[in-house]
Amino acid sequence: MKGLELCDELVRRAKAKGADEAEVYYLRTRKLEAVFEKNDLQVPKGDTYEGIGVRVIRRARQGFAATNVLTDEAMGDTIAAALAIAAASPEDPNHVLPEPSEARPVPGIYDEMAESLALDDALELGRRFVEAARGYDSRVTIDSASFVVQIGERAVANSRGVLLSEKGSNFSCVGMGFAREGDDVSSFDVEYSGSCALADIDPEASGRRLAEKVVKALGATTIPSFKGTVIITPYAGGDLIAEPIAFSASAENVQNGRSRWKGKLGASVASALLTVTDDPRIPAGVGSTSFDREGVPPEPLEIIKGGVLGHYLYNCYTARKDGVRSNGRAIGNDQTTPGIGTTNLIVSPGATSLDEMVRNIPKGLIVNRFSGNLDPVSGDFSGVVKGGHYIENGEIVKPVKEVMIAGNIYELFAHIVAVSREVVTIGDMRLPYVQLEGVSVTGK
């Protein structure tokens, strides 16, 4: 593969220019995209990208530079720029590159179908999504939608002997829309489906789901304020549950004092109903990978098991600081230095069906989507509920508008009283419906 050879050669060039250690990350992508706006095709787009990122360590100082101009001269300049940054930076003994280890391929992350698709096919798949949504109900407007086919190759090499590459594909269908009847405009809603395998994407079903949600949100009324039960749907859970967990489990945030979970390994941080796993090895999973941004192979991690915090997420820098081995959670691309993040984040399903959950609620609110602000440091959140529905006496009675919810998510994790059996996959997240008690609901 070209990427691997280029990485290997540039690592040697960087060493020859004076780097003690060097890492080169390579990315090549081909992307086909059909963009729709206002129920109509906006533009078909094609992009071909190839770039490299060079990280050097010299006398315990790190430098990084990247370029997508792959001429010999530009790549030489990039190595020189990385070395110049290293020279101007302070020493930090925690800058370290990983030793090589075996990376087992994840099945299904490269669908060869992608190679044979053309812009015409992306147009057709996107059209099916939009028409399914519009066909469901004429009041539906697809404000924007896109169907994206992406194939690529990523490679990483370093001066310790890491030499890895992987091909991947990604198909995604995302739409945003609302329904309108006279002066009544529903909340915006979103529907996203993504996979490494084309067969997993059903544009018609996806379009109908979006249409169904926005039509249901028509005729929304205000409700009075209360403090009590809410059901966080998977889409709202991405912001309210997955994000704060990923944030507070990040070793970087633990080390810099921004995580509430510092010193909490082995301690209870949530209700026993909450189990959260980060699994990089799901076949065809959008977040699946056999090696991370630094070339470390990640394994599945139970971040929270039965409410107890099990693991932090590490890259090499933070692992060195804590005197442990990286668990392969470095994220980023050729244009960035390694950060920390999850792969496929999974909140384990519970024992209750969504129907049962609703039936057991005397008064409550279904939070379909959360549009607001969650401070992942303190856990305080407050924001508008989009496409929410009011529950009374075990029944969903009406859509609501101008309703805000507020609370502290870390405190509320202890007040999870039910988790649904149903799980929805949203890209690299798999989330059930989660019932929380003690949430402030501000109506009118």
Next chain:
Amino acid sequence: MLDLLKSAVREAPGYAEIRYHRRLQTAIDARNGALKRVERRTLAGAGVRCLVDGSWGFVSTTDVTREGLRNAIAEASDAARAGARLRREKARLAPARLGKGEFIYQTCDDEPDIATKIGVVLGAERRMRASSPLVVGSIVIYTEYADEKYIVTSDGAEAHIVDRKPSFHVFATVGRGEERETGGKGWGVTGGWHDLMRKRDLEKMVDEAVDLAVRKLDAGYAKGGQYTVILDPQLVGVLSHEAIGHTVEADFVQSGSVVKDKIGEKVASDLVTLVDDGTMRGAAGMVLVDDEGVLGERTVIIDKGVLRSYLHSRESAAAFDTVPRGNARAFTYRDEPIIRMTNTFILPGDSNLEDMIAGIEDGFFLKEMGQGGQADATAEFMFGIAEAYRIKNGKIGELVKGITISGQAFEVLKSVDAVSGDFELDLGAGHCGKWQPAKVDAGGPYVRCRVTIGGRHE
């Protein structure tokens, strides 16, 4: 380069635009006693857009040779032709004042080298940690885009643009026991390092961020409800940009935003005149020539409470039978131009801030945006507030935390009963997101209005 692009664009079957964009991005990020990352990125290439039979095709490539551009034009026009079979509404382009010649936004002489910048960032981060024993997290980030573009269209735009947009973010986290609070400041300009440093005093911003976070530790929460509030220039910018501005972007209007068919109607208080203006020198959203090659101009969106204009690309301007004023923007060469704001603000009025505060019996004085902030086509919005004070009987009282404001933005603008004579653009630090990021700015005077405060029920 210009000649190369001009000869390539001539080979297109219909309308074509070629935009060569080379961006040198520098990011310096110091946090918690360490230099977390310094990155220098080159991202360069050409974005080629063709219009055939009323349909667009867009292709981006790193290959900017004659051959590479020829291939990109062929691919983009083929894609456009294929799209034309699907597209119902045929795109037309409005005539526009096109940019020709040199557009050098700011001359940035004596720009310091990267070692100097790294030193300043590290110094500010040290100061943050030293300023209070309660500081448990310290972040100082410098970001800079140095852009060079050549834009050529088949109908006559020929612009060479040199632009630089730097910004600073400082962010402090303080802790006491399990409690954590944060305070942050951000600012950005179009210009050089020294322009950025003149806009705000870095050390003062560091001190203020820490001070706010420390004071929030002892602050209480407020009870939610409807209140009369004062919005500071930054929040007026947030309201103008996020809640109003997006609904008047013509693409949102076409898909049924709340202001559809409302041109000429009263949508705000007589005291409100709201504009978008890419020509504001030094503001972070400065755009003298947009990415369709159209010259930037001031657009009066709301004139003394009456809705006058939407924001347009050449395509939407044709559909609305009006003229575009430089609001079609692309973030990198890989993005196609879409309708974006530039600098969006409310014009100052003639009230005095002290009098405005004195007129509030029970309300809040609200300063700067906290985390988060969203709005949609209905102009319903929600913003987190960074710094909020109670106002009781005309006097500013205690700091309260965890505050968000929400409402319907046009209802809020109708409730405006006082606009101060102050003026500042203060939203230049971050990016506006709409499929792709954009550097924008926004602001205005202090404004008194009614909003819903989201707090906590005790």
